[in-house]
Amino acid sequence: MLTFGRKRCPQCAEWVRNEALICRYCKSSLTVGVHQHPRGKWGSKAVIIGSVLTLCLAGAVALGMWSAPKPVAKENLSRKPQRSAAPVKAQLAALNLTAFPIDSGVEWRADSYPSPISWQLGPMVVTASVRRDGELSAPNIEIEAAGTKISMQGEMVSSSYTHRLSAITNRAGTYPVLMLQSFSGGAHCCNSVQVAGLSGGKLKAVNLGAWDGDQIELPKDVSGDGFADYVFYDNSFLYAFAPYAYSYAPPKILNVRNGRAINVSSSRAFRRFFEKTIRETEGLCDPSQDSFTRNGACPAFVAAAARLGKIDQAWSRMVASYDASADWQLPTGCRIKTRDSCPENLQIQFQSYPDALLSFLKDNGYVAQNWYPRSGVNLSEPALF
Numbered sequence: 001m002l003t004f005g006r007k008r009c010p011q012c013a014e015w016v017r018n019e020a021l022i023c024r025y026c027k028s029s030l031t032v033g034v035h036q037h038p039r040g041k042w043g044s045k046a047v048i049i050g051s052v053l054t055l056c057l058a059g060a061v062a063l064g065m066w067s068a069p070k071p072v073a074k075e076n077l078s079r080k081p082q083r084s085a086a087p088v089k090a091q092l093a094a095l096n097l098t099a100f101p102i103d104s105g106v107e108w109r110a111d112s113y114p115s116p117i118s119w120q121l122g123p124m125v126v127t128a129s130v131r132r133d134g135e136l137s138a139p140n141i142e143i144e145a146a147g148t149k150i151s152m153q154g155e156m157v158s159s160s161y162t163h164r165l166s167a168i169t170n171r172a173g174t175y176p177v178l179m180l181q182s183f184s185g186g187a188h189c190c191n192s193v194q195v196a197g198l199s200g201g202k203l204k205a206v207n208l209g210a211w212d213g214d215q216i217e218l219p220k221d222v223s224g225d226g227f228a229d230y231v232f233y234d235n236s237f238l239y240a241f242a243p244y245a246y247s248y249a250p251p252k253i254l255n256v257r258n259g260r261a262i263n264v265s266s267s268r269a270f271r272r273f274f275e276k277t278i279r280e281t282e283g284l285c286d287p288s289q290d291s292f293t294r295n296g297a298c299p300a301f302v303a304a305a306a307r308l309g310k311i312d313q314a315w316s317r318m319v320a321s322y323d324a325s326a327d328w329q330l331p332t333g334c335r336i337k338t339r340d341s342c343p344e345n346l347q348i349q350f351q352s353y354p355d356a357l358l359s360f361l362k363d364n365g366y367v368a369q370n371w372y373p374r375s376g377v378n379l380s381e382p383a384l385f
């Protein structure tokens with residue numbers, strides 16, 4: 001309806017001409033000032049309805065602020081369980097999804113799940129589908145929340161291979177995250193590990209790398225700081241000083257914080273893991289053992305001792321035990337710091353096993369750059385453990 005040159009009657013709300021003095025519908029006077037005239041039936045209802053809507057909106061905003069999860073990025077941890085916002089619950093309920101099995105996880109194989117399947121995990125929708133390349137297949141994991149979507153790609157292997165999906169409490173008081181473990185196949189490698197979830201209210205995926213061996217145990221908060229601890233073994237030790245079968249590796253513990261992986265292995269909270277490594281390798285880092293056994297065990301023994309502040313005695317034991325005549329190429333160093341491979345013209349070829357090991361331990365963060373072995377350590381002292 002065109003309303004130009006017209007006005008509403010304050011009594012019956014009908015449209016009348018601007019110059020009208022009396023409403024032709026209800027016969028009311030149109031000359032009374034707005035501030036003097038009582039509101040008509042529609043005017044009063046509009047105010048009431050507007051007030052009710054305003055209060056409802058304010059209540060909804062307050063409820064959302066109360067029930068929304070706390071940002072993961074803050075370091076002060078809340079041990080209280082999170083409460084998901086009502087709109088999120090309503091949206092997920094409308095999808096009629098199966099809840100992700102928190103305790104058992106999902107053993108996913110392309111043969112068992114030829115069609116996409118979805119679950120609800122907290123405020124997230126998790127969908128697993130198959131990616132194919134000839135006779136090979138891989139899991140494609142999509143995570144969706146709050147209108148955004150990210151994905152994780154598993155390893156491309158035989159359709160009979162098992163890939164594991166697990167729900168992890170990565171940080172106390174926050175929504176669970178999804179961990180994907182995907183084995184690449186091969187004699188010694190590799191279990192690819194990725195996690196994805198909400199961080200600071202945003203979906204993020206973190207690649208924790210590919211690790212030798214089978215699936216790891218589900219991470220839990222070992223240190224008591226509110227973050228899950230992902231316990232691996234430092235793969236850099238494999239093949240470094242001896243063949244794979246003779247190589248030993250100390251633990252390597254990672255946290256996922258603020259959407260990125262950090263190495264927390266030096267924390268005193270993990271001493272028992274390195275004590276276990278020392279118990280396993282101390283007797284092998286000994287002159288009585290064959291060449292590859294002692295040369296493969298001594299580096300892990302010294303590295304674990306360094307984590308416990310006992311490197312001096314462990315270093316002297318290594319010096320008395322290693323076999324200098326072993327037929328194995330020692331690790332090289334680099335004259336510059338680089339995350340990529342060292343340019344050939346800048347590589348350092350070490351002349352002795354101890355020199356190569358010292359550089360290796362410094363490069364991998366086990367000892368400080370200014371640390372050097374001291375002399376006069378009593379090798380007759382009791383074993384470290």
